[in-house]
Amino acid sequence: MTIQEILREHARSFLPVVPFDPLRDQLYPFDFTAGNKTLSPGKIADTEIFAQYINAILKDAHCRYGFGGYGEHRTLYARSVHFDAADEPRRLHLGIDIWGPAGTKVMAPLDGIVHSFAFNNHDSDYGATLILTHPLEGAFFHTLYGHLSLNSLKNLEQGKRICRGEVIGEFGMRFENGNWPPHLHFQLIGDMQGREGDYPGVCKFSEKERWLDNCPDPDLILQMGRYIWPS
DSSP: OOHHHHHHHTGGGOOOSSOOOTTTOOEEEOOOSTTOOSOOHHHHHSHHHHHHHHHHHHHHHTOSEEEEOTTOBOGGGGGOGGGOOSSOOEEEEOSEEEEOOTTOEEEOSSOEEEEEEEEEOSTTSOEEEEEEEEEETTEEEEEEEEEEOGGGGTTOOTTOEEOTTOEEEEBOOTTTTTSOSSEEEEEEESOOTTOOSOOOSEEEGGGHHHHHHHSOOTHHHHOOGGGBSOO
């Protein structure tokens, strides 16, 4: 069985990654492609203006979180040279972003162990990052949590057991999350390819097939997309 098939089989056993009540809360689907005519490159590059944009939309739409981005070809990554390359810039998003207040709790959706963690302290990088390994049906896969607070990395060690539902971190502030408006980057990874504490969350568009194959849709675990505003 593929990881996708295994995750679909166990869909009812996963716990929330962030506090979310589907009976009351809705999610706003942010679009950070070229189709977004409101956010100019200059506005996106200014984190304060970017955060004001996020917060104003969530408030007006009465949504608890902003949500989405898996497989999205994002122009916003032009905000930083971190995503540039000589031949082709990285613009295709491999995870799902959940936008909300700094300090929002992050929980483990299923049992696992700490694979690795790091403070990826570059402009527009992950900032504080945690990666867990999960065994399921004889297979192994990984979940990555980016843009956390530095406090989330305290008292961690590789191999530490993490229980389903355990609070593992919180949304970080800009000085610790890579200089972004507060949010969680949640990503599924099959093969870590020898990496520790980091794994690309954005790839070149020309290489999307192989990257998306190794990074399935995170909503297989989150199961939040059905609550997109307006529902």
